Amino acid sequence: MTDAAAPTRETDPLGVSPVAAAMKASLHGDRIYHVLTTAFAAAVPLLLLLIAISIGLAAWPALSLAGLSFITASEWDVAAGQFGAAPAIYGTLVSSAIALVLATPLALGVSIFLSEIAPKWLRQPVGFLVDLLAAIPSVVYGLWGIFVLIPLMRDPVGPFLRETLGLAKTPMFSGPNYGYSMLAAGVILAIMILPFISAVTREVLLAVPRSQREAALALGATRWEMIRDAVLPFARSGIIGGIILGLGRALGETMAVTMLIGNRPEISASLFAPGYTMASLIANEFSEATSDMHLSALMAVGAVLFVVTLIVNAIARWLVWRVTKGAR
Amino acid sequence: MRVEDAEAEAAWPRKATAEEMPEPRKDADTQPAPAVSIREPVPEAPGQPEQPVHPRLATHRLNAYFGEVRAVRNATVEFPDRQVTAVIGPSGCGKSTLLRCLNRMHETVPGAGVEGDVTLDGSSIYRGGSSAIGVRRNIGMVFQRPTPFPTMSVRDNVASGLRILGRGGPSRSEADGIVEDSLTRAGLWDEVKDRLRESAIALSGGQQQRLCIARALATKPRVLLLDEPTASLDPLSTQTIEELVYELRTAIAVVIVTHNMQQAARVSDRTAFMLGGELIEVAATKTLFTNPSDSRTEAYVTGRFG
Amino acid sequence: MSRRRRQAQSVMMISMTYAAAAIATLPLLLILLHLLREGAAFIRPGFFTEMPMPVGEDGGGMANAIVGTLILVGVASVIGLPIGIGAGMYLAERRGAPFATAVRFLSDVLNGLPSIVLGIFAWEFLVRPFGGFSAMAGGLALGAMMIPLVTRTTEEMIRLVPVSLREAALALGYTRWRTSMTIVLRTALPGIVTGALVAIARIAGETAPLLFTALGNQFWSTSLDEPIAALPLQIFSYAISPYDTAHAQAWAGALVLIAIVLVISLIARYATRSRFGLGGD
Numbered sequence: 018m019t020d021a022a023a024p025t026r027e028t029d030p031l032g033v034s035p036v037a038a039a040m041k042a043s044l045h046g047d048r049i050y051h052v053l054t055t056a057f058a059a060a061v062p063l064l065l066l067l068i069a070i071s072i073g074l075a076a077w078p079a080l081s082l083a084g085l086s087f088i089t090a091s092e093w094d095v096a097a098g099q100f101g102a103a104p105a106i107y108g109t110l111v112s113s114a115i116a117l118v119l120a121t122p123l124a125l126g127v128s129i130f131l132s133e134i135a136p137k138w139l140r141q142p143v144g145f146l147v148d149l150l151a152a153i154p155s156v157v158y159g160l161w162g163i164f165v166l167i168p169l170m171r172d173p174v175g176p177f178l179r180e181t182l183g184l185a186k187t188p189m190f191s192g193p194n195y196g197y198s199m200l201a202a203g204v205i206l207a208i209m210i211l212p213f214i215s216a217v218t219r220e221v222l223l224a225v226p227r228s229q230r231e232a233a234l235a236l237g238a239t240r241w242e243m244i245r246d247a248v249l250p251f252a253r254s255g256i257i258g259g260i261i262l263g264l265g266r267a268l269g270e271t272m273a274v275t276m277l278i279g280n281r282p283e284i285s286a287s288l289f290a291p292g293y294t295m296a297s298l299i300a301n302e303f304s305e306a307t308s309d310m311h312l313s314a315l316m317a318v319g320a321v322l323f324v325v326t327l328i329v330n331a332i333a334r335w336l337v338w339r340v341t342k343g344a345r
Numbered sequence: 346m347r348v349e350d351a352e353a354e355a356a357w358p359r360k361a362t363a364e365e366m367p368e369p370r371k372d373a374d375t376q377p378a379p380a381v382s383i384r385e386p387v388p389e390a391p392g393q394p395e396q397p398v399h400p401r402l403a404t405h406r407l408n409a410y411f412g413e414v415r416a417v418r419n420a421t422v423e424f425p426d427r428q429v430t431a432v433i434g435p436s437g438c439g440k441s442t443l444l445r446c447l448n449r450m451h452e453t454v455p456g457a458g459v460e461g462d463v464t465l466d467g468s469s470i471y472r473g474g475s476s477a478i479g480v481r482r483n484i485g486m487v488f489q490r491p492t493p494f495p496t497m498s499v500r501d502n503v504a505s506g507l508r509i510l511g512r513g514g515p516s517r518s519e520a521d522g523i524v525e526d527s528l529t530r531a532g533l534w535d536e537v538k539d540r541l542r543e544s545a546i547a548l549s550g551g552q553q554q555r556l557c558i559a560r561a562l563a564t565k566p567r568v569l570l571l572d573e574p575t576a577s578l579d580p581l582s583t584q585t586i587e588e589l590v591y592e593l594r595t596a597i598a599v600v601i602v603t604h605n606m607q608q609a610a611r612v613s614d615r616t617a618f619m620l621g622g623e624l625i626e627v628a629a630t631k632t633l634f635t636n637p638s639d640s641r642t643e644a645y646v647t648g649r650f651g
Numbered sequence: 652m653s654r655r656r657r658q659a660q661s662v663m664m665i666s667m668t669y670a671a672a673a674i675a676t677l678p679l680l681l682i683l684l685h686l687l688r689e690g691a692a693f694i695r696p697g698f699f700t701e702m703p704m705p706v707g708e709d710g711g712g713m714a715n716a717i718v719g720t721l722i723l724v725g726v727a728s729v730i731g732l733p734i735g736i737g738a739g740m741y742l743a744e745r746r747g748a749p750f751a752t753a754v755r756f757l758s759d760v761l762n763g764l765p766s767i768v769l770g771i772f773a774w775e776f777l778v779r780p781f782g783g784f785s786a787m788a789g790g791l792a793l794g795a796m797m798i799p800l801v802t803r804t805t806e807e808m809i810r811l812v813p814v815s816l817r818e819a820a821l822a823l824g825y826t827r828w829r830t831s832m833t834i835v836l837r838t839a840l841p842g843i844v845t846g847a848l849v850a851i852a853r854i855a856g857e858t859a860p861l862l863f864t865a866l867g868n869q870f871w872s873t874s875l876d877e878p879i880a881a882l883p884l885q886i887f888s889y890a891i892s893p894y895d896t897a898h899a900q901a902w903a904g905a906l907v908l909i910a911i912v913l914v915i916s917l918i919a920r921y922a923t924r925s926r927f928g929l930g931g932d
Contacts, residue, residue, distance in 0.1 A: 036567075037468035042479035042826070050828030054744070057737025058754045061802065064795055065757055068768065071775035126671025134668050146676045152916050153682060154856025156883045157905045160890045161682050164689070164898070208678045215675070241661035262763065269765020271859035272883075276891060296767050300862055319771045323764070330763035334756060450822055455747075482824030492819035496837045506823040557819070564824065 072323050075316035078309065087317055093282035093293075095302070100314035102321060104282040108199065108292035109322075112274065113267040115203025115288070116210055121260055123207075124214035131215075132222040133244055144219075151212035159276030162205045167196035167277065170204075175289065192287040197279035200288040202297075205273045210263035217259030217337055221252040224341050258336030265329040269322060271296040295322040401426040401598040402447060402484070402568050407461035409442045409451055416442040418622040419461075424568065429590060429599040431613035431630065433606055435650070439622040440602045444570050447600065448484035449477040465567060482506075485561030486570040490577045491553030493545035493560075500541040502556055503527050506564040523563050531559035532589050551582025558589065569593060571601040575608065587612050606646060610634055618642045683909075690906030693899050698907070703869060703885070709896050713904050715871050719786070719880040720911075722873060723865060724855050726790025731797025731854075732847055738798070739805025739843075740831060755806070762799035769795050770860030778864060786872075786879035789865030793854040800853065804846025808839040848919035852912045858883035882908045 079100060080087055090101025131144050175194040179185035225248050233247035249256070279291020280301050293301075299315045299322075306312045400423035409417035416439045424430045424447075432440045445451040446459055449470060463470045470480045493502050503524045507514050515523060524541075528534040533555045537548070545556060554574060561569060571590065575583040590612045593599050603609050609616050610630060617627040618639075626633060626642045637643045644650055697712050704711030738754065745751040773792035778784055812835050820830040836843070858881075861867070866878040867888065873879075882904055889901035 036466040036483070037473055037475065039483050040465070040468065040470055040475035040479035042476040042482070042824075044476060044478070044826065046829065047827045050831065054737050054741040057734050058741035058751070060734045061738055061754050061758045061761060061798065064798065065761055067776070068764070068772040068795075071772045072768065075771065075775045075779075123671050123675050126668045127675045130668035130672045134665055135672070143672050143676060146679055147672075149913075149916070150675075150679050152852060152912055153679070154858065154883055154908060154912065156856065156858040156886050156890070157682070157686070157909055160886060160901055160905050161685055163890055164902075165681070165685055211675055239657050239661035241664040242657065244664075265763045269767060271765065271767045272887065276887075296765055296859070299767060299771075300859055303862060316771060316775075319768060323768050326763060326765055326768070327760060330760045331756075333763070334759045338756075448822065450818065453818065453821055477821075478824050478826050481822055486822035488815060488819065488822075490815060492813075492815045494816065494819070494834055494838070496834075496840075505820075509823070509825055509829055560823065 069323070072316060072320045076313060076320035079313035079317040080320070082310070083317075087314075088321060091284055093298075095306075095311055098308075098310060100310070100317075102295070102298075102314075102318050104284050105293045105295045105298040105318055106321065107284050108278065109268055109294040109296070111199055111288070111292070112202040112206055112278065112294055113264055115200065116206035116267045117260065117264060119204065119207035120211045120214060120263060124211050124218060124259075124263070125256070127211075127215045128218035128222055129244060132219050133248065134240075147212050147215055149212075150208065151216070155209070155270060155272035156276075158205055158209060158273040162201065162273055162277045166201055166205060170194070170198065170201050171196040174200075188286040189288050192285070192289050194289040195279065195291065197277060197291050198289045199278060199285075199292045202274045202278040202292075202294070203288070205277055206267045206270055209270060209273065210266045213266050214259045214263040217262055218252075218256050221255030221259065221337065221340050222248060224255070225251045252340060254336045255340030258333045258338075258340070261329055261333035261336065265326050265333060268294075268329065269296055269326050271300050275300045295319075400424060401466060402600070403464050404443075404446070405462045405464070407443070407446060407463060408459070409439070409446050410458040410460075411442075411454065412456040416622055417446065420619075420624045422617055422624055422627050424598055424600050425615070426598045427594055427596070428614040429594045429601060429612055431609035431616045432600065432602045432619060433604070433609045433616060433645075434619035435645070436604065438619040440619045441572055443619065443624075444486075444572055444600060444602045447568070447570055448486050449480050450486060452477065482564055483566055484568045484570060485564065485566035487554070487557050487561055487572065487574050489573045491550055491557055493548070493553050493556055495544070495546045497545060498542050499537050499545050499548070499556065500524055502545045503559050503563050506560060510564075524559075527559040527563040528556075530562055530593070531555045532585065532592075533559055549582070551578050551585060554578060554582065554586060555589065558586075562593075566597070568598045568600065571599065573602055573604065576604070583608075606634070618645060620645070686902065686906045686909060689899070689902035690904075693903035694906060698903060702871060703900070711900070713880075713882065713885055713900070713907070715868065716880040716882045716885040716904070717907070718873065719865070719868070720855060720882040720908075722786055722875075722879060723789045723793060723861070723881055724851055726786065726875065727793035727797055727854055728847070728851060730791060730794025731801055731850065734794075735798045735801025735847075735850070736805045736836075736843060738802040740809060740836065742802065742806040743809035744831065755803075758799040758802045761795075762803070765859075766792075766796060766857050767859040767863075770863040773860065774863035781876075783876070784864060784866035784878040785876045786865055787875045788863075789861050789879065789881070790875075792860035792864050793857060796854050796857065796860070797850045800850040801843075801847055804849070805839075805843050808842030808846065809835055811842065812838045845919045848915050852915040852919065855915070856883055856908055856912050858887055882911075 083090070083100065087100065088102050088106060090099070091103040092099040092101045093104055127143075127147055131140055131147075135143060171194060175196075178190050184190040229247045229251055230243055233243040238246060274294050275297035278294060278297055280293055280297060281291040282293050282298070283290070285292065295318045299319055302311070303315055306315055402424040404420050404422050407417055407420045408415055418439075420443055432443060434440045442451060447463055447470075451457050451459060459471065462472065465480070465483060469475060470484075494505060497505060500521075501508075504520045507520050507523060514520075525534060525538075528537060533552060536552060537556075540547070545553065548556060554577075558569075558571075558574070574590075575586050578586065587608060590599060590601060594614065601609075601612065613630045615627065616630045616633045618625045618633065618637075618641075620641055626637060626639045628637070633642060634646050637646060697710070699712060699717060700714050701710070701712030702715055703713060738758070742751050742755055742758075769792045772795065773788045777788035777791055816834055816838060817830055820834040821827070825834065861881050861884050865881055865884065867884040868878045868880040870880075886901050886904040886908065889897040889904065892898075
């Protein structure tokens with residue numbers, strides 16, 4: 018044992034020191050590894066590029082024919098060969114707006130509850146249930162919506178809004194109430210985006226330094242004042258990022274909306290009226306699109322959706338990143 | 346790859362059995378760590394052969410950088426075979442960086458750079474086709490905190506350095522022998538021989554650190570580098586490790602970085618003092634602590650700063 | 652404002668967050684309740700082994716759709732897992748590199764794209780040029796959805812592995828790739844498996860991209876170049892049909908789908924802790 022490192026090993030008949038030989042090692046494996054992981058990483062931007070190209074190609078015939086009027090024209094008449102995306106764009110914006118109005122305060126409340134207020138034993142189960150909302154497939158929301166939410170919209174929600182709250186005269190709540198409507202789509206979207214907004218908001222709130230809270234409490238603030246004056250302002254741009262992230266989800270959500278919005282290409286002021294969103298228009302008409310121009314017009318709607326969600330997501334990620342990078 | 350495999354094979358000629366191993370010192374003459382007293386350095390360790398001491402590892406005008414910051418300045422020092430060399434100095438003096446240059450771990454830090462040279466038995470570890478991987482297989486290292494691989498059993502941890510040798514490495518049964526051998530040398534065999542299949546992180550901190558030493562010894566390195574190996578351990582584990590280091594010097598060159606002067610005095614034959622990235626003085630441990638030639642060394646060892 | 656009024660305001664706002672938590676969990680409980688009430692009655696062994704009956708007739712099952720969903724998820728995993736894990740390893744190891752920052756950002760953006768957009772992409776790429784809907788195209792669309800999900804969890808899990816472990820392996824003479832594969836990846840594996848399961852649970856219920864790719868199939872098919880049935884597609888077509896028997900089938904299918912998704916999620920949460928996890932420190 019003691020001769021394990023004896024100097025006798027250092028002599029070599031060929032005159033090449035075995036030490037020098039022992040210190041050589043091949044690095045081919047490292048080079049291959051580096052090239053492979055880089056290639057996998059490059060797959061992400063490449064995939065995004067391919068998505069952009071493929072949608073651009075599919076949309077080109079319709080877009081080149083209609084030009085900018087594609088997004089401003091409000092006639093979507095397949096038989097007449099008229100393809101104006103304005104009703105779908107309008108429906109997308111309105112349903113997403115309803116979703117945000119309903120989901121934002123709830124998500125904020127839940128996040129504040131989970132990060133600041135809830136007793137320890139409640140945090141895990143409530144957090145888990147809220148997260149679970151994100152795991153439910155869109156088509157299951159749609160199914161539930163058709164058989165539970167839509168009947169509820171006809172009665173009691175519709176009459177409650179019109180008669181009890183006396184909103185029947187306002188254009189937003191006028192017209193017949195079939196249940197299938199912009200409002201139903203907005204409600205289901207609100208439930209669906211709630212977990213996304215809440216997840217980001219919770220993460221951002223937890224990133225607020227403890228010192229920030231303690232300083233407020235030391236000044237004699239109540240618990241709510243501490244949250245309002247010390248925690249929320251610190252997390253503000255991250256919370257906005259989370260809301261915009263939720264908006265991105267709502268804009269592109271397809272199945273549940275397709276099943277509940279009524280699918281009619283009209284612009285109506287009433288939230289009880291059926292409508293279309295970009296995603297539901299594509300999903301609903303794709304299988305019956307027989308002419309090349311109809312297909313291309315649907316793809317052009319997809320292209321608009323792609324660009325809009327790309328921008329919305331980029332803004333949201335940037336906002337969230339700005340807040341959480343300091344905490345890491 | 347081939348060259349290195351052949352050499353790896355050559356590194357396994359002997360399967361030392363447990364009987365050949367020097368008995369772990371159980372007698373208390375290594376002292377239970379008194380407060381300040383400097384132990385008589387050991388000019389003649391028991392069983393040390395009479396061959397002349399020659400440098401295993403040597404640095405030549407070594408400079409180490411983190412970006413623009415020069416952490417080690419013009420260090421030229423020799424680390425003799427079969428001796429323990431301690432490197433001491435205040436925090437941030439560059440002693441760990443110097444150590445990490447000795448097996449090319451320094452360059453794993455982004456922005457790190459090295460000038461000058463380090464030789465192992467006369468061959469440069471930076472030039473002449475030496476690769477960092479090959480260098481590290483010949484110069485083992487143990488870190489400040491124990492770093493057992495959490496996904497591996499005790500046995501697999503010790504054998505982990507052998508497995509990477511592939512076909513040139515030992516067979517499974519040979520590896521089992523080497524595992525026992527290395528654990529015995531690290532003074533851990535008796536404690537873990539019935540727990541070889543258990544997770545390594547189930548061991549205590551001191552046991553984990555000795556496991557890491559066993560893991561480093563398993564590949565039969567020519568030099569063992571220890572970077573403050575007891576900094577995260579309790580006094581009892583520290584004493585065990587110190588006794589182990591004392592034993593290792595009968596077979597291998599050891600370099601130990603420590604911020605603890607008593608430890609340096611207890612375990613080392615030679616001590617190097619660093620300050621502000623510079624090597625101030627290198628001498629026999631007793632000389633350096635009792636009769637330093639540089640006033641800065643004297644100030645440090647007498648506790649006037651640091 | 653007086654101290655007392657401020658206190659009252661505080662109590663009120665805090666109560667409102669309790670209310671928000673209650674309202675937010677209500678839909679989930681309602682959905683699960685209805686699924687059980689409407690669906691459970693129609694779950695019988697034949698549901699898993701029999702083929703669907705013609706629309707409007709009683710009985711039949713969703714054997715083809717269940718198998719189809721498994722095949723689609725399998726194809727998607729073959730595409731999405733290696734690319735996602737590889738990209739995640741790259742991101743974790745080159746933290747600060749500009750390319751890594753760009754990939755990380757684009758991966759998040761990709762994650763936010765509507766699934767229907769990925770369906771259009773797979774349609775344009777695999778369906779249109781090759782003249783037919785196919786399981787392969789469906790798998791590609793779902794696999795593309797998995798990539799950003801797996802990439803980010805892999806990166807985060809690898810970052811949790813202490814640098815000291817990587818250093819220890821390098822100091823033993825491990826090459827970088829061996830260090831990454833046998834030490835770092837192995838240590839992070841339980842978390843990466845969890846991430847992969849979460850991604851699978853998420854795509855298993857996806858419907859929109861399949862409208863353009865897998866299309867659905869009333870018959871038995873396991874071929875990758877033919878249209879293939881899928882549980883979510885089947886639920887969709889039954890849900891919008893006018894027949895009560897079809898609705899009952901839709902509820903039963905949804906119950907099965909949600910059971911699959913929830914079981915995978917729960918496994919991801921609890922059962923992937925390895926024998927040798929990361930030590931506490």
